[in-house]
Amino acid sequence: xxxxxxxxxxxxxxxxxxxxxxxxxxxxxxxxxxxxxxxxxxxxxxxxxxxxxxxxxxxxxxxxxxxxxxxxxxxxxxxxxxxxxxxxxxxxxxxxxxxxxxxxxxxxxxxxxxxxxxxxxxxxxxxxxxxxxxxxxxxxxxxxxxxxxxxxxxxxxxxxxxxxxxxxxxxxxxxxxxxxxxxxxxxxxxxxxxxxxxxxxxxxxxxxxxxxxxxxxxxxxxxxxxxxxxxxxxxxxxx
Amino acid sequence: xxxxxxxxxxxxxxxxxxxxxxxxxxxxxxxxxxxxxxxxxxxxxxxxxxxxxxxxxxxxxxxxxxxxxxxxxxxxxxxxxxxxxxxxxxxxxxxxxxxxxxxxxxxxxxxxxxxxxxxxxxxxxxxxxxxxxxxxxxxxxxxxxxxxxxxxxxxxxxxxxxxxxxxxxxxxxxxxxxxxxxxxxxxxxxxxxxxxxxxxxxxxxxxxxxxxxxxxxxxxxxxxxxxxxxxxxxxxxxx
Amino acid sequence: xxxxxxxxxxxxxxxxxxxxxxxxxxxxxxxxxxxxxxxxxxxxxxxxxxxxxxxxxxxxxxxxxxxxxxxxxxxxxxxxxxxxxxxxxxxxxxxxxxxxxxxxxxxxxxxxxxxxxxxxxxxxxxxxxxxxxxxxxxxxxxxxxxxxxxxxxxxxxxxxxxxxxxxxxxxxxxxxxxxxxxxxxxxxxxxxxxxxxxxxxxxxxxxxxxxxxxxxxxxxxxxxxxxx
Amino acid sequence: xxxxxxxxxxxxxxxxxxxxxxxxxxxxxxxxxxxxxxxxxxxxxxxxxxxxxxxxxxxxxxxxxxxxxxxxxxxxxxxxxxxxxxxxxxxxxxxxxxxxxxxxxxxxxxxxxxxxxxxxxxxxxxxxxxxxxxxxxxxxxxxxxxxxxxxxxxxxxxxxxxxxxxxxxxxxxxxxxxxxxxxxxxxxxxxxxxxxxxxxxxxxxxxxxxxxxxxxxxxxxxxxxxxx
Numbered sequence: 001x002x003x004x005x006x007x008x009x010x011x012x013x014x015x016x017x018x019x020x021x022x023x024x025x026x027x028x029x030x031x032x033x034x035x036x037x038x039x040x041x042x043x044x045x046x047x048x049x050x051x052x053x054x055x056x057x058x059x060x061x062x063x064x065x066x067x068x069x070x071x072x073x074x075x076x077x078x079x080x081x082x083x084x085x086x087x088x089x090x091x092x093x094x095x096x097x098x099x100x101x102x103x104x105x106x107x108x109x110x111x112x113x114x115x116x117x118x119x120x121x122x123x124x125x126x127x128x129x130x131x132x133x134x135x136x137x138x139x140x141x142x143x144x145x146x147x148x149x150x151x152x153x154x155x156x157x158x159x160x161x162x163x164x165x166x167x168x169x170x171x172x173x174x175x176x177x178x179x180x181x182x183x184x185x186x187x188x189x190x191x192x193x194x195x196x197x198x199x200x201x202x203x204x205x206x207x208x209x210x211x212x213x214x215x216x217x218x219x220x221x222x223x224x225x226x227x228x229x230x231x232x233x234x235x236x237x238x239x
Numbered sequence: 240x241x242x243x244x245x246x247x248x249x250x251x252x253x254x255x256x257x258x259x260x261x262x263x264x265x266x267x268x269x270x271x272x273x274x275x276x277x278x279x280x281x282x283x284x285x286x287x288x289x290x291x292x293x294x295x296x297x298x299x300x301x302x303x304x305x306x307x308x309x310x311x312x313x314x315x316x317x318x319x320x321x322x323x324x325x326x327x328x329x330x331x332x333x334x335x336x337x338x339x340x341x342x343x344x345x346x347x348x349x350x351x352x353x354x355x356x357x358x359x360x361x362x363x364x365x366x367x368x369x370x371x372x373x374x375x376x377x378x379x380x381x382x383x384x385x386x387x388x389x390x391x392x393x394x395x396x397x398x399x400x401x402x403x404x405x406x407x408x409x410x411x412x413x414x415x416x417x418x419x420x421x422x423x424x425x426x427x428x429x430x431x432x433x434x435x436x437x438x439x440x441x442x443x444x445x446x447x448x449x450x451x452x453x454x455x456x457x458x459x460x461x462x463x464x465x466x467x468x469x470x471x472x473x474x475x476x477x478x
Numbered sequence: 479x480x481x482x483x484x485x486x487x488x489x490x491x492x493x494x495x496x497x498x499x500x501x502x503x504x505x506x507x508x509x510x511x512x513x514x515x516x517x518x519x520x521x522x523x524x525x526x527x528x529x530x531x532x533x534x535x536x537x538x539x540x541x542x543x544x545x546x547x548x549x550x551x552x553x554x555x556x557x558x559x560x561x562x563x564x565x566x567x568x569x570x571x572x573x574x575x576x577x578x579x580x581x582x583x584x585x586x587x588x589x590x591x592x593x594x595x596x597x598x599x600x601x602x603x604x605x606x607x608x609x610x611x612x613x614x615x616x617x618x619x620x621x622x623x624x625x626x627x628x629x630x631x632x633x634x635x636x637x638x639x640x641x642x643x644x645x646x647x648x649x650x651x652x653x654x655x656x657x658x659x660x661x662x663x664x665x666x667x668x669x670x671x672x673x674x675x676x677x678x679x680x681x682x683x684x685x686x687x688x689x690x691x692x693x694x695x696x697x698x699x700x701x702x703x704x705x706x
Numbered sequence: 707x708x709x710x711x712x713x714x715x716x717x718x719x720x721x722x723x724x725x726x727x728x729x730x731x732x733x734x735x736x737x738x739x740x741x742x743x744x745x746x747x748x749x750x751x752x753x754x755x756x757x758x759x760x761x762x763x764x765x766x767x768x769x770x771x772x773x774x775x776x777x778x779x780x781x782x783x784x785x786x787x788x789x790x791x792x793x794x795x796x797x798x799x800x801x802x803x804x805x806x807x808x809x810x811x812x813x814x815x816x817x818x819x820x821x822x823x824x825x826x827x828x829x830x831x832x833x834x835x836x837x838x839x840x841x842x843x844x845x846x847x848x849x850x851x852x853x854x855x856x857x858x859x860x861x862x863x864x865x866x867x868x869x870x871x872x873x874x875x876x877x878x879x880x881x882x883x884x885x886x887x888x889x890x891x892x893x894x895x896x897x898x899x900x901x902x903x904x905x906x907x908x909x910x911x912x913x914x915x916x917x918x919x920x921x922x923x924x925x926x927x928x929x930x931x932x933x934x
Contacts, residue, residue, distance in 0.1 A: 001504055001526040026761045026798070027784040028777050079838035087836050099837050102760060103802030103844030107355070110799040115578030115620050116346070117377035119358035121806065122847040126878035129839065138356035138386070147377070164528070164537070164564040168442065171795055173778040175761050178797045182579060198563030203407065204443050205566035208536050210506050210528070210581050225777035240732055240754040265533045266556035267549050318610035326608050338609050341532060342574030342616030349571040354806030354848050360578065361619040365650035368611065403756070403765070403792040410567055412550040414533050417569045421807060437791030444794035447764050449734050449756070449809050464549035
């Protein structure tokens, strides 16, 4: 079993217009920058993107928005000082936003991966973000019903990967990545080091290979925060 | 911060009559035998015990049943060729049984730990085990509403533990242990090796210490399957 | 016909062999405790199959030699197993997320009864005793294909493929294919669809041993297995 | 009274210092992004506190020196952090299981408004722009104590402790204690209970700056902090 893909282009080749894509990462950590930029090269449009944020700077998801590839964002914290492109698009009605509390976002994605179509959470009860959602009382307390989230594709970033798709992560770059791996029809991981089968201790595997469909090695991955501190743009000609 | 307990007796000292206890393990693997036997020494009664099984042989949970400590079992597979004590007690009405499908049992315990009071699952729909439970339809398919499970205490077995309660497990002895650690008011772990703070790689921690209240080192723990193959009994005088 | 039937019907090993032929290269598979576990022995050469067990192991291999068991390394049937390169451990909630979440390509289970609607009864005879369900009710949901391996009839000659299950259900409308001692039958939109039968058995005789109509679409192949 | 108020009121650092005094040895604590993060600086000597951050780190320490940041090791405010011995990484669902599941001893957040019922408004002014909620709605549920650090009044002098929140709610009936620039106020069964106030401020003046009745039970202590 070898899930290794030969190129970034191959990795994103199946992602057509209108797809729903989960993209791992939280702020500048754990974002699969090379996969995102390969998707920008492919130029898919009308995408729904699920991520905690709506991009920062002019690379990664922010660059996808600048390239007008995204018609809807599902996230918890889309506000950003730079760039203003999401803000401007949102305020002009050019991009749809589904705002979800961060813990509910994580749990909805896990539910999608675990075959749980709906669950109840105290989060959001009595707030504007629960409007229209079913409410139920358990043991005298009120809870909001939330639904699973699934996607056509997940693009994630991992640290070690083996040919069967077993993955580990690097520090807080783990965040949403293992959850998204579970919740997509097709999960593509960029790994910083592709290691031979058997080199990842079965005790230390965070994402078992059953959740991963393809992986591509990017041995010195770009880090979103560092790119942004350098003022990087993608594509470079977009400057 | 040091959650280390000085003795098994201290570890179980708070477990009074009528308590609800989650006990880790699946069949012969992962059962905290020394903690269970300490609880037998303490002699608490009228306990509700949550475990996948209802004991095997004459040690561990089986010995608790033999000692008449348990008034109710919540489990997925209580059937056992040896001993017959659960069978006899159950058929004579001497012990209550709440039978739960194994995946639903795991998810209910996780829900208890995660603050999710209820969720929907396809498991059990249309069967005797869904009788009386709310049913809901999502995207044309029917699901059963299941409730969280919590406990007063969890007794679990881990491999490495540090003074803050960070834990790792040993192979398939992991099973229900990390979930139960999340779902109890007070979680007590027996660890095969107590290591200094900082010796467990933060990437490899399976149960973060926030879920653990006390731990006791049992450096050469008994293994239930091996005990049973030797025909062991607890207490030894019970033979 | 019972003696004649016993003479021609497949052994459990042959049923397991037949089921194994349908497991594709690269599949993630859960084999139920007992008879279904035998399928792993007949995995065709050159196919890479990853086996899942409910208690938190993916990618396990054969049983270890006697005396070399590590009893912390077991499968859901509590039998000792070994690891293959690329295996992983995880807790029970993640394990059943794999099951319920549709990540398994195939789950194979035993059966007391299977209805033409795909309903399965395999956990309780409904005759008292201590009920025990384990992971059966979870496994029938989520896997892309849910197959059954079973004798075609009970020991007393009653059909196990029926119109409606009379025993307590494990799941509703969940089975997609049945490998029996006499035939291979698909569930197709609430009906049995006969795919293969033993050459030595006439369609009418097979129908007589089946509790609901066997439909045909596109011909019936011979159910042909090696002697096992 | 505004100038006089500015002369006596606590600085943010002093409010943070006061809040830090109530954090018990051995606590698991989440400090909200921004002002609440300052509390960690004033953790009293000899108390062991484990800090949780939503993005999957438990047991982190101070910010690293500039130039030594690892940007894969950040907190929920996207600031670089360091690790202390005994730290752990976990994914976002496990992180919010800690929050929602009641495993934190304390969460401290900022506020636009807090009502006497314990309702909190801290995520949206309701005045348009891009809405963003982050983990605030999760954090207000589950922690054993949910505290707020805030100025007692807005920049224009309006009370932030009110009868009903007029801004969009973050959570209903969730706040248990409020540390303000003038007082320490508990929420007790739907009412404000004044625990401490600046000695320089009369009860009547404090009441005038508060949007709902300040109740008293068992006396009012002086809110006394070092100069910070």
